[in-house]
Amino acid sequence: DAGVIQSPRHEVTEMGQEVTLRCKPISGHDYLFWYRQTMMRGLELLIYFNNNVPIDDSGMPEDRFSAKMPNASFSTLKIQPSEPRDSAVYFCASSHGLAGWGEQFFGPGTRLTVL
Amino acid sequence: AQSVTQLDSQVPVFEEAPVELRCNYSSSVSVYLFWYVQYPNQGLQLLLKYLSGSTLVKGINGFEAEFNKSQTSFHLRKPSVHISDTAEYFCAVSDQGGGADGLTFGKGTHLIIQP
Numbered sequence: 001d002a003g004v005i006q007s008p009r010h011e012v013t014e015m016g017q018e019v020t021l022r023c024k025p026i027s028g029h030d031y032l033f034w035y036r037q038t039m040m041r042g043l044e045l046l047i048y049f050n051n052n053v054p055i056d057d058s059g060m061p062e063d064r065f066s067a068k069m070p071n072a073s074f075s076t077l078k079i080q081p082s083e084p085r086d087s088a089v090y091f092c093a094s095s096h097g098l099a100g101w102g103e104q105f106f107g108p109g110t111r112l113t114v115l
Numbered sequence: 116a117q118s119v120t121q122l123d124s125q126v127p128v129f130e131e132a133p134v135e136l137r138c139n140y141s142s143s144v145s146v147y148l149f150w151y152v153q154y155p156n157q158g159l160q161l162l163l164k165y166l167s168g169s170t171l172v173k174g175i176n177g178f179e180a181e182f183n184k185s186q187t188s189f190h191l192r193k194p195s196v197h198i199s200d201t202a203e204y205f206c207a208v209s210d211q212g213g214g215a216d217g218l219t220f221g222k223g224t225h226l227i228i229q230p
Contacts, residue, residue, distance in 0.1 A: 004158070022128075033217065042222040043159075045206065058219070091158055104218060106158030 004107035012113045018080040021110045023092030035091040082114045116140040117208045121221035129229050136191040136224045138206030146208045148189040153203040201228045
């Protein structure tokens with residue numbers, strides 16, 4: 001398996017623009033997680049899905065952020081409109097089953113810079 | 116909810132010396148404990164985990180950690196570090212019910228290996 005795939009790896013955009021980050025989880029994994037990593041706040045869980053259904057989005061910073069998982073092999077995280085404080089590395093991770101909660105497999109991340 | 120405290124943001128160590136990275140957690144319920152490693156410009160990968168059983172857990176790359184329930188600690192150790200161990204190390208906790216809090220990460224410890 002190729003592991004968790006994220007695209008793009010780097011994104012530079014201007015304030016106010018829409019940004020879409022993409023993730024393909026490992027085949028067979030039924031949990032998908034979106035995290036944000038910054039120097040100031042560390043690694044934060046934004047939202048997670050189980051069997052394509054959003055379970056907990058309490059970590060999503062505000063209404064400008066939205067995430068979808070239309071099928072088991074694809075998820076998006078959208079920021080509209082983007083702001084400079086959204087600059088961070090965004091990670092997608094997936095895991096198999098409730099017992100596998102802790103063994104999450106991370107993608108390489110998308111480094112987002114909002115100017 | 117759980118929380119994780121990694122007491123050192125940075126640990127410089129000479130090559131071939133031993134190292135200990137400290138992690139303390141707080142939780143009102145029983146927990147699972149994990150250490151993840153993040154190499155530069157990469158996603159996180161699991162080093163080791165404690166789910167139950169022996170409190171001494173061995174992981175990849177010669178690392179081990181010991182769960183101490185009375186001290187609510189899960190310190191990571193390696194008897195002899197190599198330059199390739201330079202990375203960011205994250206301690207994480209999840210409650211055993213696999214609840215909505217998911218994985219809670221510490222802020223990370225940057226391990227710097229000096230030749």
